[in-house]
Amino acid sequence: MENRLILKFVFLPLLIILTGFIAQRIGLNIHQIIALSIFSASVFATLLFWDFRVAIAFLGIAILLITKTVDLENMVKFASLEVILFLVGMMVLVGLLKEGGFFAWLVTLILRIRNLTAKKFVFIISILSALLSCCVDEVTSIIFMAAAILEICNYFEVDPTPFIIISILSTNIGSTGTVLGNPIGILIASKSGLTFEDFILKAFPIMWVCLLSAIFLVIIWYRKEIKKLGENIKNFGANEILIKLIRVPPERQLKIGLSIFALTLLFIALHHRLELLWGLETNTLLLSIPLISAGGVMLWRHSQARSYIEKDVDWWTLIFFLLLFAKAGTLKYTGVTEVLARKITYLVKGNPITLISSLLWTSAIGSSILDNVVLVAAFIPIVQSFKDLGFVVQPLWWALLFGGCFGGNITLVGSTANIVALGILEKEKNIRMTFFRWFWVGLTVGVVTTGVAWLALIWLPFYR
């Protein structure tokens, strides 16, 4: 283990130097080379040194500042505090919902399904996984879905693995549906000026088509396992004991929590209209509504406020995002992304359809290996540079979103939801997912769903 770590630490500087060398060969200046190398260091860190990524990000930012590659003012600007604060606000709200028992209540809804059949179960877990990841975030959503699936599969004595896989695939597909589903959703919205309404009109319907195609595929793929569950459900005579397994949480707190959440969703859905009405800058309300709700929650439950901020907010990840965004911004600031955009334009011969297709498939393949936030953060300044080159960029934003989310299904490390849920499965049932057990079904669903998005982006004038 030690030796592998040392080897990787030797490997990292080599990779960075190689990036710098290639950057020099394509004619970048010294600041551009530094910006690109430091950003690549972050990307390699997420691949090789998951536990060290924040440390590497800190050092990288310091180097950018000391070498005058970026100044303080721009570094702070690129850090995209608005996106970070949005995520903090949503995490506080999710903390309240957890504490109020909202998710336990959702789990009991699944446990209490009347006349349960195996196919009904597959439909319900898929649709609920997708919708839940639309409304909260994919990681929170998958923990609760995994909990419900494990309880049910335990009860009916079947292997939970196929059903956990189905739920993960649906979660990743569902996370494209709204700006809330995935950090890349809010990141894209904030940088592109796309609104929640745009997501509902243009991403939500594709999400449904992809989800239904995926359900169709997994029903065929796992037909034997689904049949076995069906037989066991019949033999066990429905889920009477399951119905009593988890207590429905106290009503008052749950109702207040749910109302706050519903109001937040409603205002987020209406944010664009209200911004127009009140003459606010695009997405001002989208980004501040979670802050208003979180502020309200912390006033209401003031004795818990510190715990929401300290325990429910995932600072480790958010700090990494903040620094990553600053580094990605530096790529644009130094002009690296403009050079890359020009090269790409030359490669695709200026054809917008080829550009959309390559961006979609590159981000799908890229996010099957990399964290999709890292990938999207890198592509955002490039897409912004395409705007300066005269391209219509809206389809490119959608290509990033769909590629970044659907690609997460291709491998078992493609998205955080996969890692979290497979971790739970391993801990609970001692089932260790192998790369290929995941890969074939993940690849099929990943390619089909990306294909659906591809056809839509290319054929439907609606997305131009």
Added chain:
Amino acid sequence: MKIKEIMKKEVVSVKPEDNVMDALRFLFKMRISGLPVINAQGKLVGVFTEKDVLSHILPSYIEKVGRFIYEDNPKSTKKKFMELDKVKVSQLMRRDVITTNEDTGLCEVARIMLTQKARRLPVVDKSGKVVGIVAREDVVKAYAKEAEWKID
């Protein structure tokens, strides 16, 4: 006052290769909630407590799901408990153990117990060999003695 003056020198412990069922029986017999785990070379390799057993038999997601109240025991807990005799102490024990040494002062040990929420600290020598153990009770009693307070 140094820890060597108040620590218990006879350390009862379990071995990493012991099975969890036996280790648990031993805990019940001794009426304590946890024990150091010491290997054949006399070195401390972990601490085994009742808490480790609880966290093994309950679903692992229980700490992440917030308010999630089981009205009934899920099937899995009973099954996992029954399988404990196939599980080794080394699989459940906590490996990052806070220790102290013989020359540490009483107040420092009390501070560690408070800040690290430790109930008992194994006392080790320079080679990592366990030479004693000090429990919260021993520390409080030492303070009582210092204050010349008689315990009946």
